[in-house]
Amino acid sequence: MDIREASLTIPAQLDQIQHASSVVRRLAEEIGFAESDLNQIELAVYEACANIVQHAYAHQTDGHVHISARAEPGRRIVITLLDTGTTFDPQTIPAYDPQQVTEGDGQVGGLGLFLIRRMMDEVHFEFCVPGSELGLPGCFNRLTLIKNL
Amino acid sequence: MTSSLSITSQSLAEQSIAMLSLAGRLDANTVSQLERALTDAQLAGHRAIVIDLGELIYISSSGLRVLLTGRGNARKRGADILLCNLQPAVREILEMVGFSAIFPIFESREQAVAAALATSDREN
Numbered sequence: 703m704d705i706r707e708a709s710l711t712i713p714a715q716l717d718q719i720q721h722a723s724s725v726v727r728r729l730a731e732e733i734g735f736a737e738s739d740l741n742q743i744e745l746a747v748y749e750a751c752a753n754i755v756q757h758a759y760a761h762q763t764d765g766h767v768h769i770s771a772r773a774e775p776g777r778r779i780v781i782t783l784l785d786t787g788t789t790f791d792p793q794t795i796p797a798y799d800p801q802q803v804t805e806g807d808g809q810v811g812g813l814g815l816f817l818i819r820r821m822m823d824e825v826h827f828e829f830c831v832p833g834s835e836l837g838l839p840g841c842f843n844r845l846t847l848i849k850n851l
Numbered sequence: 852m853t854s855s856l857s858i859t860s861q862s863l864a865e866q867s868i869a870m871l872s873l874a875g876r877l878d879a880n881t882v883s884q885l886e887r888a889l890t891d892a893q894l895a896g897h898r899a900i901v902i903d904l905g906e907l908i909y910i911s912s913s914g915l916r917v918l919l920t921g922r923g924n925a926r927k928r929g930a931d932i933l934l935c936n937l938q939p940a941v942r943e944i945l946e947m948v949g950f951s952a953i954f955p956i957f958e959s960r961e962q963a964v965a966a967a968l969a970t971s972d973r974e975n
Contacts, residue, residue, distance in 0.1 A: 716879045716880045717854075717880050719878075719879070719880070720854040720876070720878070720880070738940070738943070741909075741940045741943075744909075745909075745911065745944070748878065748911055749911060749912055752878075752879045752911065752912070752913070755879075756879070798948070799949075800947065800948050800949025801949060802949075803919070803948070803949050803950075803953065804923075804953070805919060805922040805923045805926060805953050810916065810919065813912040813915060813916065813948065814911075814912040816948070817911075817912055817944075817947075817948070820947055
């Protein structure tokens with residue numbers, strides 16, 4: 703199996719996110735994901751990075767996000783995002799309900815997380831992952847996104 | 852690499868309708884442009900804002916939130932926001948998050964303008 707991989711580290715800034723999501727999209731394209739799936743993968747990575755920039759690093763200007771993707775032809779793409787920002791409990795994020803949303807509700811919570819979960823087949827949050835496990839110093843938050851072909 | 856969005860604005864029907872044509876990507880990096888355009892259109896007193904999404908190729912949750920807030924603000928002052936000309940990828944997202952039940956969505960800008968004028972006539 704010809705596994706393909708890509709990884710990059712971006713400053714935690716909104717204007718850097720599109721680059722990361724585009725890199726992952728191109729990798730997914732190489733192993734034959736359909737256009738609609740590519741759109742979903744790109745949006746999920748974008749939303750995940752935006753959440754990290756806007757929430758995990760809300761009070762920090764020098765943070766970074768490390769993104770790596772492993773494309774397994776005929777099988778799936780596994781995307782991992784690492785950051786060292788503030789942790790959160792995904793269970794405390796209000797569940798976005800498309801049936802309940804109303805106009806003017808622009809502060810509605812959980813929309814980004816809702817999109818990520820709808821776009822991907824698996825979404826796993828891990829917090830305070832020891833850096834030694836990753837061959838890196840410090841402690842990390844790790845978000846794993848998986849989409850099957 | 853930065854994302855880009857362009858917004859073209861015009862007034863129709865003796866200033867009663869603002870037409871905003873969006874092209875590019877509506878995301879966390881570009882959403883402030885749409886916020887400004889919606890504010891400007893509302894300050895100009897337009898009764899309806901038609902947003903043509905024909906060349907919008909991407910929308911993130913930030914863009915969705917601004918649309919939602921914008922329509923709420925418009926409705927509070929008796930105006931409305933209508934959407935038209937959606938690309939399939941953008942339509943899929945709007946349907947997924949339930950916006951197709953909130954926003955009037957039209958296939959073409961002509962249909963959207965006609966609907967805006969009809970609503971405006973009923974209320975005058």
